[in-house]
Amino acid sequence: MTRIAVLGAGKIGESLLSGLISAGWSPGELQFTERYPARAAELTDRYGVAAVEVAQAVRDADVLAVAVKPQDIDPLLAEVAPNMTGRELVVSLCAGLPTSLFERSLPAGTAVVRVMPNTPMLVGEAMSAISGGAHAQDADLKLVEEMMSSVGSAVLVPEGQQDAATALSGSGPAYFYYLVESMIEAGVLAGVPRDTAAELVVQSAAGAAAMLRTDGAHPGRLREAVTSPGGTTAAGLRELDRHGVRSAVVDAVEAARQRSAELGRAHED
Ligand SMILES: NC(=O)C1=CN([C@@H]2O[C@H](COP(=O)(O)OP(=O)(O)OC[C@H]3O[C@@H](n4cnc5c(N)ncnc54)[C@H](O)[C@@H]3O)[C@@H](O)[C@H]2O)C=CC1
Ligand SMILES: O=C(O)[C@@H]1CCC=N1
Secondary structure: OOOEEEEOOOHHHHHHHHHHHHOOOOHHHEEEEOOOHHHHHHHHHHHOOEEOOHHHHHHHOOEEEEOOOHHHHHHHHHHHHHHOOOOOEEEEOOOOOOHHHHHHHOOOOOEEEEEEOOHHHHHOOEEEEEEEOOOOOHHHHHHHHHHHHOOEEEEEOOHHHHHHHHHHHHOHHHHHHHHHHHHHHHHHHOOOOHHHHHHHHHHHHHHHHHHHOOOOOOHHHHHHHHOOOOOHHHHHHHHHHHOOHHHHHHHHHHHHHHHHHHHHHOOOO
16 A cells, blocks of 8 residues: 655644544554654554654655645745655645645655645545646546545546635535534524534534435525425525625635635745
8 A cells, every 4th residue: 555644743634644544544554744742642642653754754655745734834845855756746735835836846857736635534524626736647646536535535626726626625614614603503592402402403414414415416406495485494594695695605715715825826936
């Protein structure tokens, strides 16, 4: 199996390690680097994966999966570059950063694949959008597609759509959590105990997601099936429309897309 080193083991780095182990990768095939020793010890304890220095990660691994914040990328690449042979496959999980940024900072010809995953990777339910850089071969894309498919679903997209994918599926879980939180608060306001409200809402979200996944499902038709004439749902939806929730959602996704593009531009020369 391919040896993978995760560079930066925060929320996404841990989700990747955890998801890969659940998918059958042995801890011995994985490594990670982490800036904070206490965090590194915690992860080694939890997953049995070794924390290593960057030089060792580059020496041992076939794939370097970069999972630091976009703001931390320059020092990381400065540390990685001198250790590379140019044969390693670099997989960036970083929001906003174009493959060209990695190609500029790493040895000439380095294959780079950009991935936008999301945190449900932790439970094997990631959505990952994948794009190849200038030197990524079909085999590299296939490898990354297999890797990300082992922790959820994966789709290839042109790199020009990565900022939009970041806004939709990278950030997407946060928007669903926000809606769930808001509905639970509404239940509490209506006098339902918090635990019960949470159970009612979370199972409804899981049920709705399962319905959305059935063959031929369409969100509009599913919503219509819940909306009885003169009923409760129509009364509720009218309030969502009155408050402009649909355009708030469109604006939120657009703001996230623009922020992703901005994170990339911050690294232009
Ligand atoms: N949190 C999310 O839902 C998603 C995050 N991403 C992307 O994943 C990347 C990581 O995000 P998070 O995991 O949320 O951030 P995080 O802050 O939880 O994790 C980053 C980790 O990298 C470590 N780090 C920083 N510089 C380092 C270095 N030079 N060497 C070793 N370790 C270093 C930090 O100590 C930290 O543990 C970001 O680029 C983000 O855009 C992508 C999709 C979803
Ligand atoms: O908020 C962020 O910047 C990261 C990228 C996608 C989800 N979380």
